Amino acid sequence: xxxxxxxxxxxxxxxxxxxxxxxxxxxxxxxxxxxxxxxxxxxxxxxxxxxxxxxxxxxxxxxxxxxxxxxxxxxxxxxxxxxxxxxxxxxxxxxxxxxxxxxxxxxxxxxxxxxxxxxxxxxxxxxxxxxxxxxxxxxxxxxxxxxxxxxxxxxxxxxxxxxxxxxxxxxxxxxxxxxxxxxxxxxxxxxxxxxxxxxxxxxxxxxxxxxxxxxxxxxxxxxxxxxxxxxxxxxxxxxxxxxxxxxxxxxxxxxxxxxxxxxxxxxxxxxxxxxxxxxxxxxxxxxxxxxxxxxxxxxxxxxxxxxxxxxxxxxxxxxxxxxxxxxxxxx
Numbered sequence: 001x002x003x004x005x006x007x008x009x010x011x012x013x014x015x016x017x018x019x020x021x022x023x024x025x026x027x028x029x030x031x032x033x034x035x036x037x038x039x040x041x042x043x044x045x046x047x048x049x050x051x052x053x054x055x056x057x058x059x060x061x062x063x064x065x066x067x068x069x070x071x072x073x074x075x076x077x078x079x080x081x082x083x084x085x086x087x088x089x090x091x092x093x094x095x096x097x098x099x100x101x102x103x104x105x106x107x108x109x110x111x112x113x114x115x116x117x118x119x120x121x122x123x124x125x126x127x128x129x130x131x132x133x134x135x136x137x138x139x140x141x142x143x144x145x146x147x148x149x150x151x152x153x154x155x156x157x158x159x160x161x162x163x164x165x166x167x168x169x170x171x172x173x174x175x176x177x178x179x180x181x182x183x184x185x186x187x188x189x190x191x192x193x194x195x196x197x198x199x200x201x202x203x204x205x206x207x208x209x210x211x212x213x214x215x216x217x218x219x220x221x222x223x224x225x226x227x228x229x230x231x232x233x234x235x236x237x238x239x240x241x242x243x244x245x246x247x248x249x250x251x252x253x254x255x256x257x258x259x260x261x262x263x264x265x266x267x268x269x270x271x272x273x274x275x276x277x278x279x280x281x282x283x284x285x286x287x288x289x290x291x292x293x294x295x296x297x298x299x300x301x302x303x304x305x306x307x308x309x310x311x312x313x314x315x316x317x318x319x320x321x322x323x324x325x326x327x328x329x330x331x
Contacts, residue, residue, distance in 0.1 A: 001061035002029040005068040007330075008053055009323030010103070011116060012045070012074040014038060014090030018315065019049060021056050021067070022323035026127035028316065030056040042085075042094045046106035053107060069330035070111045071322030072103050073119035080161040083113045089181075112326040116318050118155045118164050120311075121148025123321030124268050128313040133265040137258055138311065139166050139251070140271035144181060145189040149262055155325065156262070167193065171253045188254035192247050194226050194273055200246065201229055204239050212239035230275045234282050244275055248286050252293030259298065259306060267294075270311030278310040 002023050011018040014036060021030040032052050036045060050064075057064045075088040083100025085091070100113040114122075121138035130136040130150070140146040147166030149156040156163040167189035168180070177186030178199055190196045201224055205215045214232050218224050232240035255267055269287070276283035287310060295303045313320060 004062075004066060006060065006062060006066065007068055007323040007326045008070040008107075008109070009319030009321070009326070010049055010070060010072045011119065011318030011322055012036065012072070013116070014075070017045065017049060018319045019052050019056065020316070020319040020323065021060055022320055024327065026320060026324065028320065030059045032056055038091045038093050042097045042099060042102055046102045049103065050106040064108070067109055069326040070103060070107055070109045071119070071324065071326030072100060072111050072113045073116040073318050073322040074099060076115045076161065078113070078115060078161050080113060080115070080157055110330050112322075112329045114155065114322060114325050115148070115157075115161070115164070117146030118148040118157065119321035119325060120270065120317035121150055121164070121268070121321065122155055122324050123313050123317035124270070124311050125150040126324040127320060128317060129268045129309045129311050130266050133307070135262070135264040136266045136268055137166070137255070137262065137264045138268040138270060139255065141192060141251070141269065141273040142194060142271040144193045146271070149258070149264070151262065151264070153328065166254065166258055169254045169257050171250060171257070188250065191250040192254070197226050197229065197243060197247055197273070198224050201243055204243070210239060213237045214240055226273050230282055244282065244286055245289050248289035249293045252290050252297065255290070255308075256294050256297045259294070259302065263302070266307040266309065268309055268311045270314075270317065274310060283310070
């Protein structure tokens with residue numbers, strides 16, 4: 001039986017909701033994932049999460065009444081001061097919902113509400129790749145580019161709940177720069193989100209003077225994805241490898257901007273598009289390129305001090321970080 005206090009971490013995604021009970025030392029003592037079923041609305045989801053907390057508490061040999069608090073994380077945009085979820089693209093039936101109060105009522109527990117990328121950053125800060133630092137920036141690479149900033153155990157939420165929106169940093173001011181998912185031109189996400197990488201790959205394939213196995217694969221009926229690009233790069237396709245290394249360069253440019261702004265001890269890179277990540281040959285080559293490209297652009301006093309690493313917690317970071325932030329608020 002785990003020692004008290006226990007905190008619940010709830011990480012809401014468009015497809016699944018991850019729910020974990022986390023103790024005071026950041027250890028997960030019980031975990032469950034349930035379908036989001038966003039089409040059934042947030043009230044139904046809050047009730048189902050409350051039911052899951054009962055099952056998890058029983059699994060841990062505790063009762064729901066013994067839980068200290070709930071840490072809730074969801075995609076944005078949101079108004080953290082009022083606890084209202086605004087208009088995330090992957091939760092269309094949940095727009096303008098007082099999510100914090102809804103989950104507090106359903107669970108009977110105090111709820112801390114946070115952006116999912118910020119929660120993941122706090123998870124890595126508390127018990128992951130950043131646990132030996134006092135400050136870090138985390139960037140998550142996937143369909144989009146998310147981020148979180150932690151300074152002295154505090155998440156930088158900003159005045160309008162938009163702190164850590166690293167994906168929207170401008171890295172290319174030219175009129176020909178690609179648009180991102182919000183129609184903003186030249187952003188880090190527009191270059192390093194999965195659709196940005198695929199867009200650059202399509203441009204390469206369309207040039208008939210460029211020799212690449214990606215063209216044959218796509219013309220054979222396969223969908224062009226970051227995984228397909230990574231596999232081609234590992235097989236020796238120079239165009240595919242160039243795309244991966246270009247992504248590292250663009251990422252480094254964005255990271256240098258945020259590093260020069262907040263001066264963290266470390267940058268942590270996570271998400272689903274790290275080209276294999278830690279321990280994988282292409283992933284390690286990608287990380288080395290990010291470091292080299294960043295070092296060349298950093299002011300001299302930071303070049304040998306800034307740490308850039310892959311994240312460690314994977315998909316657990318969100319619910320662990322959410323629980324950790326609830327622990328911080330309701331200790």
